[in-house]
Amino acid sequence: MRDLPKIELHLHHEGAAPPSFIRGLAKEKGVDLSGIFTEDGGYAYRDFWHFLSVYEAATSVLQSPEDYARLTRAVLEESAANGVVYSETFLSPDFCGGGDIAAWREYLAAIREAADEAERDLGITLRGIVTCIRHFGPERARPIAECAADTAGDWLVGFGMAGDELKGKPSDFLWAFQCAREAGLRITVHAGEWGGAASVRDALDALHPERIGHGVQAIEDLALVDRLAEDGIVLECCPGSNVTLGVFESWRAHPIETLRERGVKVTVSTDDPPFFGISMTSDYENLARTFGWDEEVFAEVNRTALDAAFCDAATKEKIAKKLGDSAT
Structure with a gap:
């Protein structure tokens, strides 16, 4: 694995x-x-x-661009050691310069330089998604979206929202998401980790994302599950994270396989792996052990992830070659 x-x-x-x-x-x-x-x-x-x-x-x-460059190298070394060939990482200008555009550019340049070095040395490709922090409130989200819009391009490819999904409503953040979307950034939103199926529906209705971060509590509402399948919304599932935090009591109770069987596009990620004592390898091993996933299923899931990735077509073509036989 x-x-x-x-x-x-x-x-x-x-x-x-x-x-x-x-x-x-x-x-x-x-x-x-x-x-x-x-x-x-x-x-x-x-x-x-x-x-x-x-x-x-x-x-x-983490107080300087150099700190984030060092962090980027450490993160990508661990990801590459677990077979990850392409990753999209959530970044927040809240932590990288306090929402100041000039400072954010310096942090982003350092992160990107470290990512380029890792791609050269380790063969792993990284792209960035700016996230506003939901529990910081919608006013704080505005300068974060402006930072994202200012640096949107071939490396900074998406915009999303993380944090406590029990605080506020997705519609409170509409200005930030419209700002990011107008700059050409692709949209993902955390929902359905702690806020129930209703939080997924609210995110879809208010912000119209292509992807939902987590989204697994949609299983509480089968009509919503069918909507996800019909609309082709991709779920960024993080099963190891969910089980460790107690969203579901066990791997067997996790709905990722049920969602997949009902036609929902699911992918596999680790969320915050060292916090949960997990890795992409351990999650794959648990999926194989619990649901009988084999290389064919994992190849399908990785094809889904590649299709859903926010990077450009040339990058996707390069990553498809790295997937090789597992994605054919």
């Missing part, structure tokens, strides 16, 4: 930071983050909402 070429569409850049990397950076900067780690060195949190605060605490030591 580790060597099977994979595409990952739902990865939070800071959330993919190895805890050892964050501890080392904190030590360099003289910042005490001991409260966010377990005794064995992992990230410590009680539930999803505490996880959000631990995530933001870990991110606090």
